[in-house]
Amino acid sequence: MNVKRIYRLWRREGLKVPKKQRKRRRLGSSDQGCIRHRAERKDHVWAVDFVHDRTVDARPLKWLAVIDEFTRECLALEVARSIKATDVIDVLAELFRVRGVPGHIRADNGPEFIARSVRGWLERSSVRPLYIEPGSPWENGYVESFNGRFSDELLDREMFYTVPEARSMGTAWRLDYNHRRPHSSLGYRTPAEFAASCSEPCSATLRKSPSSQYHQPTLILVGP
Numbered sequence: 001m002n003v004k005r006i007y008r009l010w011r012r013e014g015l016k017v018p019k020k021q022r023k024r025r026r027l028g029s030s031d032q033g034c035i036r037h038r039a040e041r042k043d044h045v046w047a048v049d050f051v052h053d054r055t056v057d058a059r060p061l062k063w064l065a066v067i068d069e070f071t072r073e074c075l076a077l078e079v080a081r082s083i084k085a086t087d088v089i090d091v092l093a094e095l096f097r098v099r100g101v102p103g104h105i106r107a108d109n110g111p112e113f114i115a116r117s118v119r120g121w122l123e124r125s126s127v128r129p130l131y132i133e134p135g136s137p138w139e140n141g142y143v144e145s146f147n148g149r150f151s152d153e154l155l156d157r158e159m160f161y162t163v164p165e166a167r168s169m170g171t172a173w174r175l176d177y178n179h180r181r182p183h184s185s186l187g188y189r190t191p192a193e194f195a196a197s198c199s200e201p202c203s204a205t206l207r208k209s210p211s212s213q214y215h216q217p218t219l220i221l222v223g224p
Helices: 003-012 085-099 116-124 137-155 163-179 191-197 202-207
Strands: 045-054 060-068 074-080 104-107 128-131
Touching (some): 045 137, 060 137, 060 163, 074 085, 074 163, 085 116, 104 137, 116 128, 137 163, 163 191
Parallel strands (some): 045 104, 104 128
Antiparallel strands (some): 045 060
16 A cells, blocks of 8 residues: 555545645745844834634624734724735724834734735835744734733623624723723733823833734724
């Protein structure tokens, strides 16, 4: 019994034979040398990621989270049936207009983030993308931690019937997270309180703390 015989038997029985896939080099491969940049100030590094869920009729819900790694603020929490690369650009463009342009944006190698349109737009905006190694979610730890809390406290507890309902409940949860939830790494201040206290020497403030639209979706921005 060898590989060729197994292959012939597989074909004779009408089983599906998987075709050999050609390996592709991703932007976050070791050849590229993904370098971790730790956020040193407000709006230095933003992190983006998707969280997937479903409405009660089993139709998909896709959430796009944008986090400021330094202040821990949830800058945007977008939800729609689907979100494409052009939609990611629209969300970030509105954030750039309202909040300013960050130094870096950290993301995984999802097709919505590595699309040429996204990379070209970031380059024109003078924003450097930081792509993590494929299969290494710990390199995007801040947003992964946020996603876990978001899933535990909202997605796993609530049933959504429509996209507007999910958007409304997501807005309420985001406001509570930003304005009423003390964060131990921020000296037990809320992300909004810490962000408000941030000026140019914001990194020193952190060290002194007690603990070290497009069409369908609606953009959810940080309120005052």
